[in-house]
Amino acid sequence: MSLNRRFFLSLAAGTTAALAAPAIIGMAKPRVIVIGGGAGGATAARYIAKDSKGAIDVTLVEPSRTYYTCFFSNLYLGGVRTMESLAHSYGKLASENGINVVHDWAVGIDRDARTVTLAGGHKLGYDRLILSPGIDFVDGAVPGWDTSKQNKMPHAYKAGSQTELLKAQIEAMPQGGTFAMVAPPNPYRCPPGPYERVSMVAHLLKEKNPTAKILVADPKPKFSKEALFREAWSKHYDGMIDWIGSEFGGGNVSVDADAMMLNIDGEAVKVDVCNVIPAMKAGRICQIAGITEGNWAPVTGHTMQSRMDENIYVLGDATSQGDMPKSGYSANSQAKVAAMAVRAALTGSRMFPAKFSNTCWSMVGTDDGVKVGASYEATDEKIAKVSGFISKPGENAALRKATFEESLGWYAGITTDMFG
DSSP: HHHHHHHGGHHHHHOOSSOOOOOTTSOOOOOOEOOSSSTTTTHHHHHHHHHTSSSEEEEEEEESSEEEEEETTHHHHHHSSOGGGEEEEEEEHHHOOOOOOSSOOOOEEEETTTTETTTTSSSOOEEEEEEEEOEOOTTTSSSOOOGGGGSOOOOOSOOOOOOHHHHHHTOOOOOOEEEEEEOOSSSSTTTTTHHHHHHHHHHHHHHOOOEEEEEEEOOOOOOSHHHHHHHHHHHHTTEEEEOOOGGGGGTEEEEEETEEEEETTEEEESSSEEEOOOOOOOOOOHHHHHHOOOOOOOBOOOBBBSSSSSEEEEGGGGOOBBOBBBSHHHHHHHHHHHHHHHHHHOOOOOOOOOOOEEEEEEETTEEEEEEEEEEEEEEESSSEEEEEOOOOOTOOHHHHHHHHHHHHHHHHHHHHHHHO
């Protein structure tokens, strides 16, 4: 985080114009609206406001007054962290960075007039617009399930009340009961996330309900960090977890939320808790703006600009950008590139070639962490992977503990980077 911060602070000295003519002295400040206050949006708003030193008027539109990180929410399910430790406010963004934080829903975008309409009826004008809305779910992706069923079969893939509900259901399971997960198809938010969740649910059940079983129906033939998760499941939770991949019918699944039943490739299974994680798509505001192709919003990696509107930038999970996974770290990294590009367009500050990085940590057991990550650069076609790394099976306990502790430091660093 410190390297990235120094890198971006150095941009303030740049004088080369890029992308568009800078604002003229004496005119009204250029206006940037950021929709979505997560790892992408909060970071972009903060860096634009901070590094422009008041030259740009920044408004952040976010309906929630408290942001709960989706990353690390699995650790709450596992009994490792509290919900309060995942909660963050927008107070410092407003008080220390001069950002106008508006708690409302964005419900309309007029790209010609460059306005955003809020649910409360107000319209906000912009010179540049940044969208970082995260994910929504694809209707009908899992037969028998839609968001009207989310209180009986929670997705818990947007952190907050859904996460608390899922944990309460797990803790209320009968002894020897069954927890089921319907895993999502690619691409989706946080590729290792469902399997870290399986590990953390097992971690909780091992303590509170050791004869319980976990059943995973997965439409994929393989999954992120599979060898590492399988090693951990065998080591920490032997005999508890049954994973059914696409080869064995894991992709042919329907649910009955009222009866708490799964049908897996024609076989009906009664369960006690069911976590349905459906197929995903870009947050709805991207569809409203008309900047999606299929389920996602295509962008150029050089600036994170929409390929359909040069005045709109899209970050994080909502994007179709190339090789980067959909993760909080990715969104934070992309936000800094977008912030640099927006400042260059509106104030004439210098643009540097876009560079990106990502690491995804997963807790698989007590003091047992694994990770995967990579560095990326922008090409004309996509954000392309340059180099990567991954934990190895068989690592000793000291290294795994150090990896877990590294993840704690990253969490503290990224949330400070987001909110100040």
